[in-house]
Amino acid sequence: IPFALRRFDIYRKVPKDLTQPTYTGAIISVCCCLFILFLFLSELTGFITTEVVNELYVDDPDKDSGGKIDVSLNISLPNLHCDLVGLDIQDEMGRHEVGHIDNSMKVPLNSGAGCRFEGQFSINKVPGNFHVSTHSASAQPNPDMTHVIHKLSFGDTLQVQNVHGAFNALGGADRLTSNPLASHDYILKIVPTVYEDKSGKQRYSYQYTVANKEYVAYSHTGRIIPAIWFRYDLSPITVKYTERRQPLYRFITTV
Numbered sequence: 245i246p247f248a249l250r251r252f253d254i255y256r257k258v259p260k261d262l263t264q265p266t267y268t269g270a271i272i273s274v275c276c277c278l279f280i281l282f283l284f285l286s287e288l289t290g291f292i293t294t295e296v297v298n299e300l301y302v303d304d305p306d307k308d309s310g311g312k313i314d315v316s317l318n319i320s321l322p323n324l325h326c327d328l329v330g331l332d333i334q335d336e337m338g339r340h341e342v343g344h345i346d347n348s349m350k351v352p353l354n355s356g357a358g359c360r361f362e363g364q365f366s367i368n369k370v371p372g373n374f375h376v377s378t379h380s381a382s383a384q385p386n387p388d389m390t391h392v393i394h395k396l397s398f399g400d401t402l403q404v405q406n407v408h409g410a411f412n413a414l415g416g417a418d419r420l421t422s423n424p425l426a427s428h429d430y431i432l433k434i435v436p437t438v439y440e441d442k443s444g445k446q447r448y449s450y451q452y453t454v455a456n457k458e459y460v461a462y463s464h465t466g467r468i469i470p471a472i473w474f475r476y477d478l479s480p481i482t483v484k485y486t487e488r489r490q491p492l493y494r495f496i497t498t499v
């Protein structure tokens with residue numbers, strides 16, 4: 245085996261007939277080849293994989309939207325009948341919509357005792373709120389606002405692996421063990437997010453952070469009318485993720 249190993253020496257001495265492979269030379273040669281291979285493979289993986297670069301800027305990225313943001317909400321209230329569940333939307337532009345029903349669906353749960361509300365609606369790009377409550381119902385029995393949020397997302401859905409964002413930060417929020425009569429406030433800070441893929445196609449989405457509180461609110465008549473409030477505000481800063489791939493000439497020169 246040591247004799248066979250010596251054949252790998254690429255640094256043999258001249259003149260040829262006087263050279264002799266050495267063990268040290270062979271070991272250095274093998275190490276060099278392995279190192280070159282390692283460098284080549286690192287460059288190759290760097291060339292093949294796309295990196296995602298992010299940047300921040302102050303602008304409204306999605307100007308064609310007409311100042312609207314699409315919202316997708318999916319929430320279950322296991323102890324509130326579907327007839328009582330409603331969605332109201334209010335904002336600083338004077339919008340006040342009670343019992344929003346377009347593009348929304350109520351699915352009875354627990355053989356009619358509960359309800360799942362699935363809604364698609366749009367909000368203006370101004371601070372405001374939307375809330376799930378019994379405000380639009382004609383009768384006001386004792387409502388039970390315990391709930392689970394499956395999804396709350398804004399804008400286009402982004403299915404990208406290399407971005408760890410908060411596109412559905414409230415997804416999975418479980419308030420089943422809360423006081424049934426408590427109101428819930430979710431205070432959302434919405435951050436516009438643009439994702440540009442390799443072909444230059446841009447998708448507009450939104451991430452958000454949440455703070456929440458729970459409290460029992462009495463109305464002026466002394467009754468308790470709880471609600472689940474989503475109060476939102478928009479960040480002026482946009483996050484932009486751009487997919488980049490190393491150009492071929494750079495790969496060749498580094499190799």
Ligand SMILES: *[C@@H]1O[C@H](CO)[C@@H](O)[C@H](O)[C@H]1NC(C)=O
Nearest residue numbers: 318319320360362363394395
């Ligand atoms: C809402 O969430 C429930 C529970 O996870 C799921 O079964 C249902 O398909 C969702 N609805 C939509 C429209 O995504």
